[in-house]
Amino acid sequence: MNNEEMKARDLSVLWHPCTQMKDHEWLPMVPMKSGRGVWLEDFDGNQYIDAVSSWWVNLFGHANPRLSKALSDQAHQLEHAMLAGFSHQPVIELSERLVSVTPKSLTRCFYADNGSSGIEAAMKMSYHYWLNRGQPHRSLFITLSGSYHGETLGALAVGNVALYRDTYQPLLIETLTVTAPDAFNREEGESPADYARRCFPEMERTIAENAKRTAAVIVEPLVQCANGMRMYDPVYLSLLREACDRHGVHLIADEIAVGFGRTGTLFACEQANICPDFLVLSKGITAGYLPLSVVMTSDEIYQAFYDDYENLSAFLHSHSYTGNALACAVALETLNIFRDDDIIEQNLKKAQKLHEAFSPVAEHSNVIDFRQTGMIVALELGEGRQQPYPWQQRRGLRVYQHALTRQSLLRPLGNVVYIMPPYVINDDEIEHLATVASEGIDIATRDND
Numbered sequence: 001m002n003n004e005e006m007k008a009r010d011l012s013v014l015w016h017p018c019t020q021m022k023d024h025e026w027l028p029m030v031p032m033k034s035g036r037g038v039w040l041e042d043f044d045g046n047q048y049i050d051a052v053s054s055w056w057v058n059l060f061g062h063a064n065p066r067l068s069k070a071l072s073d074q075a076h077q078l079e080h081a082m083l084a085g086f087s088h089q090p091v092i093e094l095s096e097r098l099v100s101v102t103p104k105s106l107t108r109c110f111y112a113d114n115g116s117s118g119i120e121a122a123m124k125m126s127y128h129y130w131l132n133r134g135q136p137h138r139s140l141f142i143t144l145s146g147s148y149h150g151e152t153l154g155a156l157a158v159g160n161v162a163l164y165r166d167t168y169q170p171l172l173i174e175t176l177t178v179t180a181p182d183a184f185n186r187e188e189g190e191s192p193a194d195y196a197r198r199c200f201p202e203m204e205r206t207i208a209e210n211a212k213r214t215a216a217v218i219v220e221p222l223v224q225c226a227n228g229m230r231m232y233d234p235v236y237l238s239l240l241r242e243a244c245d246r247h248g249v250h251l252i253a254d255e256i257a258v259g260f261g262r263t264g265t266l267f268a269c270e271q272a273n274i275c276p277d278f279l280v281l282s283k284g285i286t287a288g289y290l291p292l293s294v295v296m297t298s299d300e301i302y303q304a305f306y307d308d309y310e311n312l313s314a315f316l317h318s319h320s321y322t323g324n325a326l327a328c329a330v331a332l333e334t335l336n337i338f339r340d341d342d343i344i345e346q347n348l349k350k351a352q353k354l355h356e357a358f359s360p361v362a363e364h365s366n367v368i369d370f371r372q373t374g375m376i377v378a379l380e381l382g383e384g385r386q387q388p389y390p391w392q393q394r395r396g397l398r399v400y401q402h403a404l405t406r407q408s409l410l411r412p413l414g415n416v417v418y419i420m421p422p423y424v425i426n427d428d429e430i431e432h433l434a435t436v437a438s439e440g441i442d443i444a445t446r447d448n449d
Ligand SMILES: Cc1ncc(COP(=O)(O)O)c(C=O)c1O
Pocket: 114, 115, 116, 117, 119, 148, 149, 150, 151, 220, 225, 226, 254, 255, 256, 257, 258, 282, 283
């Protein structure tokens, strides 16, 4: 079996995510045969460094021996049992561990099986909490411009990336959008923290004016990944936590992309020293092995649902694969690797290496911004700070195409070339990616067509 054969078979039966399928008339898709560490290998034997961690899920490399063993051991013991009325060891142990490593008020774990469903569960729980507390009019969610929380209808409604959202607008529930404190938009000489403080009054006002009908404010802490890795200062989260408390509104922290060490701490909220009312985790929770998500919340929220059955106040949300035993066993081993291999400490050094390797790439005259938070580095392309390339030119795609010829899987977001690698990447591989990104940016910005 080679790439050509696999592509032909694929294109006759598949419909790929986030893809205009007609592009594949000229843009080859790459069928992967195997993976090992940061490397993926196709059916022709070409290898690629997975610089985007396969949509930000992979933490410890492909076919990681510890994770594969945990998965295999669990498969021989119990693959799945429904979680309503039943339980099992991996889900209990994982929940205990999650409670021990997250901010201290988060004492309850509710599982779903992907990021978007986790967001939906958190939104429903927040709304339902207010209903159970005798406040049925709190159906509004406040969100930030440029936010992304997934693509099921509820998650899409609280997102704000036009590309994904606009088509479905008539299907979406009401939300209010507040300008994000995106440090890219700060004035020259202004610090990200000062800019975040300058942005906050709009959020304060929006919460204050709508508190009685608002269930929650939902944010991606520190990095808006899908919106092109736009970053903001932790002070915004501290101010937001205070404002939510002052006005009696929930705070939902969507750490689906930034949780599990991406930003330099195990969870991004730690950098603002805050505890959300709902923390939603997915992606890295199983280090890229299996779909799983969890909504963590406080005892205060939990108690609002704890009642006699006849009062119909229970949270009846469910998914068939809730708390899947295989996924939980791998998630538990993921946390073991964090503990045993001192990952957060190691990542500080890797983040430094990323900085050293990529800051020279930022010298390119068409790189209009270079930003980094922990293990995420982004380079924004344009002709000037106020002049991003028109999206129709698909400059980032040219970087992607070049990278494939140079053993690298870079998949830019529009004009933003970013690196968000598995944590097992080594210095040589980081250097290689920087060289490839630099070459790709040269090619992508060479002309103005
Ligand atoms: C911040 C954030 N929230 C939610 C999601 C949705 O997760 P999923 O793709 O698993 O539905 C994503 C996915 O990229 C994300 O980045």
